[in-house]
Structure formats: C-alpha cells, structure tokens
Amino acid sequence: MTDRKKEAREWSRRQMLKTSAAGAALATAGSPMFFVKNAWAAKFRNDPGSSSSITLGFNVPQTGAYSDEGADELRAYKLAVQHLNGEGDGGMLNTMTPKSLKGNGVLGKKVKFVTGDTQTKSDAARASAKRMIEKDGVLMVTGGSSSGVAIAVQGLCQENGIIFMAGLTHSNDTTGKDKKRYGFRHFFNAYMSGAALGPVLEKEYGNQRKAYHLTADYTWGWTQEESMRKFTEALGWQTTAAVKTPVGAGDFSQYITPVLNSGADVLILNHYGKDMINSLTQAVQFGLRDKQVNGKNFEIVVPLFSRLMAQGAGENIKGILGSTNWNWSLKDAGSQAFVKSFGQAYGFPPSMAAHTCYVQTLLYANACEMAGSFYPPEVIKAMEGFKFDGMGNGATEYRAEDHQCFKDVLVVRGNNNPSSQFDLLEVVQEVPRSQVEYDAAIFGGALGPYKV
Amino acid sequence: MDTVSRKGELRLMLIFSAAVLLMPVWLSPFGAAYPDLLQKFAIFGIFAVGFNILFGLTGYLSFGHAVFLGVGSYAAVWSFKLFTMNVIPAVIFGVIFSGIFAALIGFVSLRRSGIYFSILTLAFAQMSYNLAYSVLTPITNGETGLQLRLHDLRMIDALFIEAGEGLPLTNLFGIKMSGYPGFYFCAVLLIIGFYLALRVKNSPFGLALKAIKSNQTRMGYTGFNSRPYMLSAFMISGMYAGLAGALLAVTDPLAGAERMQWTASGEVVLMTILGGAGTLIGPLLGAGLIKYFENIFSSYDDSLLHQAFSYLPDAMNDVVVGMISPFVGDGWHLTLGALFMVIIIFLPGGIVGGITHLWQRLVKKNQEPTEMEGKQQ
Known part of the structure; x- marks a missing residue:
C-alpha cells in the first residue's frame, strides 16, 4: 500500500521534473529575445540614438595600493567632463590644436559619467567595466592605474566593441603584444623610458657600470626591466642580477641586503607606487647611497617617476634620476591651462596620472566630433594617426599601427632644493620624440578587427 | 528514513528554479538585472552552496576555498587555449582539476580539526596563491592573469572552424556565452x-x-570511520568551487591569481554566515547580497545621491548626502561590515535564521518547520 503510494508520488515527481526542465529550456531559449531586444535594434553597442546625453565610464582604483593615483585620475575626469560641457574655464580646450570640440558636449549631447572601483585587480576591474557597459550603457571606458588591469579591461572592451582609453599604464605590452583595435594609450611606455634615460645615464654615470635590478613581478615590471637592460647594456653596462619581487610586498629588506655584496654599483628599481616608496626608502636606510663600489658612488635609478611617489618618498628621492610623462611645472600653454583649472578646482597641482586621463577624455570626445558619429569604427579611424598639439607634451601623434602616442619624454631628477611641497621633480632634459621612437612591429601582437 | 517528503523537495525545487530563471525580471527594480551581475549571482551561488556542504553540514571551516575557484578558472582557460572554445570541456576540466586539488589538500588538512584545520587550509591557499602569483608564471601568467591570445593552439577548434579575425568567443555549440545566454547557462548549473x-x-x-x-x-568511539566522509565532503565542496571558477572563466575568459587570495576565501565564509550556515538557501542569499553590494553600492557617488534626495531642500540635501556618502561608493566595505555585525549580533542564524524566526512567530499554529529551514539545528 505504502509502496504503491510512493510509486505514484515518484512518478508524478518525475513528470513534474520533466515539465520543469522543459519549462527551463523554453525560458532559456525564449527570454533573451524579450530582455535584450535593444541589442538587435541598435546599430552598435550602447548607441545613444536620439538621447540628449552620452555616458562615459571612469574605471579607477579607489581602494588598494594605487588608490592615490586613482583619486587624482577621477578628479581629472570630472574636470574634463565639465570642460567638455562648456562649464568652468575650459582648460586645455583653449589650447588644443587642431580642435573640433565646441564646448557644448560631444556632437551636441551633454556628457555624463559613471565611476567604478577597479581595486587594482583584473577581476574587479572587468566586473566594474562590464557593469558600465551592460547596465549604464557607456560609450567609452577609461582609467586604470596598473598595466595588468589596463590590459584586462582593454581585452574586455575589444570583445564588447567599446572604446578603451587607457589611463596610467606603462608596460610595453599594452600597445605591444596585447594591443587592441579598441584600445588607445596616451601615456608613454617602458621602452621610451629606457630610450630617454640611456644617454642621460651615460652622461651622469659613465659606461662602466654594473646594474642590479629589482623588478615588480608583473607585465609592467617585466617589460620595464627588459627595456632598461636593453638600453643600459647598449651603453656598455653589465647586469649583475635581476630579481623579481612580488607586488605590494611592503618589506623589501630581504631583496636589498644581497645588493650590498653583489658588486653592483647601480640599483635600478623597477617598482611603482607604494612599492617604489618602500623599496627606495629601505635602500636609502641600508646606506646604499653612501657606499662606494668599484671606486664609484653607488647610484639608484627609478625609471618611472611620478610626483605622487616623490611626495611619498620624501627626502630619499633627492637627486635620483627617472623619467616621467608630464610634470606640472612645464611652461607650455596647454600644461599651464590645465594646472590652472585643476588648481582652482582642487587646490593643488595635478599628477601625471591626472594629466594623461584628462587628455584621453578630450581626445576621445574630439575624435567623435571629427568622425561626426559615435560609431566606434569611425571614431577609431579618426583617432588613428591623429596629430595634435597644445596638450602639454608638444607635438604628439597617435600612431595608427599600435595606438600608442608618440611625443617628447621628460627625464627628471628628484629636486634637491624644492621650493614648495609639490615642487619635487626637476626636469633634466626633454628628450625629443625622434630619440624614443621605435618600429611598431618589434613587440608583435595584432590590433584585430574594426567591427566586432 | 527520509524526514523530508519528496513532495516538499519537489515544491522547493520548482520555486527555486522559477526564482533563479526569473532573476532578470524580479531583480530589475533593484538595478541589478544586467547580465554580468546576474552571472555573478549564479556563479557565487554555486560557490556558496558547495562551501555550505562542507561548513554547514560538517562544521569544518575551510579558510582556503578560493584555491579551488582559482584552479577551476585556470583549468578552464587552459582548455580554451589548448583545445576548444566550447564551454563543456572547460567546465569538466575545471571540476576535475579542482577535485584533484581538493583531494590532495583535504588529505593533509583533514588530519586536524577545528582551528587547526582552518589554518591549514588557509596556509595551503596562501601557498597556492603565491605559486600562481610569482612562481608558476608560465602556467598562470602571474599578476597579469591568464588570457586568451589570437595565436593560441585551440587544437579541436582548428579542425572544424576557420579562425576569425578577432579573438574567438566562448560558446556552447555556437551559442555565445557572454550576456544573457551565459547567465542562463550558469543558472541551469546552479x-x-x-x-x-x-x-x-x-x-x-x-x-x-x-x-x-x-x-x-x-x-x-562507536566504530564509525569518519575520515572518508570528511574527505568526500571536502572534495564535493571543492568541486563546486571548481565549477564556479570554471564558470567565471566561461563568462569572461580570464583567470587571475587574485581569485585565490585569502580575501576571496574569506568572502565565501562571509556569504555563508550572512545568509545562514547549514541552510540550503542561506548561502545563496549571502552570495547575492555581497555581490550586490560590491557591484551596485560601490557605483553610487555623490552626484547620484544628490539626485536621489533632490526632493529635500538644498541645505538638508547636503547634510543627508554628507551623512550617507561615506557608506556608499568606495565605502561599500564599511556598509557591508556594519551589516555583517548587525546580523551576527541580532540574527545568529543569518538571514534565513531571522526569516524562520519571524515566520514561526507569525504562524503560531503551524509549528512544524518547513524543509527549507527544517533540519539545521
């Protein structure tokens, strides 16, 4: 009796399961058509159509090791949006040439923005960028304070047909082997740092040096070490050792002790952000800079410098050579206009991260105006090979072959006699573009298709 | 033997399936109905359900469960790189490899219980994380993360499909696995x-x-050897995590070491406790809540708040926004922490425990607990 009852129940359960499975299958097959109807109607992803505004996505680290840079980037983005919409004093809109922007938004549409936190993690950055693309309907994503993140988000944007304007990313890979049709970088890269620093290092330290590298263990560190070795070894320097250190290690003493007895007389720190502040501070505390090795003064080189890092490292940065994309003390009209409006809005000068992000936003908006459309393939074509001036770096070109900007590079030195708390970097030399230029083919990689 | 009726089980499954499959509809008023977040709900739901098999049922608190998530992801991405962009092999590889890892780690860790077990799993997790981050970079590509490249091998695909110009997409026999189809794939697996x-x-x-x-x-003492049971539970739960990891790679073909970091392991513990450890539906709620906070709360900024409170007079508006803004945007961790404390202090059984309590108070007559919250204590 009970058995039969059980059997009956069993049978009905099976039937119900079957029915529900069929229902699930139906729902799976049917629902995309109901929910994402617009995906088929639009000519391209997130087409603003007849809407009176467009949305841009600012994806920056708001928490974690690079959050200082992220905060400064966000300030610059907000300023760029104001200037694009014709608010404020216009900043670089007054100095940019050639310019198609009219100061009334982009193609007559008001610019709005959404922000996200990358947490300096590829996963979180991609989740945040996806939110912007899928939910907020952004036309363009920009930001990033780490090459790992920039490369990850750039790949995502390529898949989704959304333009990515890279912020602070210095790895050769971003526009090298990982370059993408939808990704653009205004910032310089490790190769250019090496090419610019080489002759200066030779002049200052001679060509009989032994270098010891400490390298952040990820795409940026690797390419920076590679480039620095290439250019210093071309001078006749020897590389004693190159040691990879984990990102965010905090304590670098175990890596610095071996340097003391290695016979090297130059330490090259391929570190960035808080890592660089920590490793430099510890290297100085260990007395490296007071040492004499091989009859020469021991020297430290930090290939990628920023004013924010100099602020963190304090006294230790004095006299140390490095390279930078831009510095607020530059005297050209574009830089001055930007420093003025940034200073008025926030009360202190912008960092190089802020500068590159601001410029990237303006360049994207300008390309839309040039193309007369938001249709990404047209915007990309407008940006490829675009030559411009008046944005702080002199004459600049977006090279079509790899979407890398080519411009002069600054070699800087930690200021020995700073006149203010922001006057930390002294420009040693503005290295002309011709000296840092290279063939786009050397890093490999392929841009991919215009239409995705 | 079976205290829960089959009928009740069936009813629960029907309601559950409907709720999961209709997420795009009922989540849209919360601003959460977009594919990426829905996928995350389903994927971390699987992760938390699996974790609960270990923690909820046996009480063994693993603090290194994210390892299996990472292993699943790496295995899946390698399957995409080496064999095919079809997701079925990727999912299978993800589950198998995480199962093997779970067997190894479980075999050692389960020799201890309580806090020692937790610490052992945490140690293994940190070891694996560091291996993935800086030692095994040829396999994991370190901090940059393992990504697809145009010139990957893709042996099986190469036989059947002409390579396109761009990167190929993950697919289920031609259905691309990003966006809503990806969500439904994850939902069915959930x-x-x-x-x-x-x-x-x-x-x-x-x-x-x-x-x-x-x-x-x-x-x-009664002569029951519990070790095989523990190891099986650990492996099952590790394989769930591997499945979740593989699905992360399916919906977004990238695997990074940070998926294995201890914070990720801690997150699934939070999810389970927040929702209600030992209950079936609790970990799912917890997972949903945490992912919602991470993705939606973190995107609120001051201008959005000003808009939301625009009905207030300007002075009031500024005060209210000033009070709320530390808790949204980059302060979402703060809100989550506060919420977590409130739940731990006032609802030790988690959200599901709280709802059960409420339900029993409201329906005094029906003292018999339903199977959803039934057998936890």
Missing part, C-alpha cells in the same frame, strides 16, 4: 548544483556529515 546539494543533505551520507558536526569523537 539549479542542478542546488538539487544535488539538497540530495546530499537529505541522504544517509548527509546524515553522517551532520553527525560529524554534532560530535565527531563519539562517532569515532
């Missing part, structure tokens, strides 16, 4: 995973696991 978890919980095996939780020593 429903299957949930059903299996339900069966495990209500099986004699599940009973043995619960016995381990209540008193493992006594079980030993």
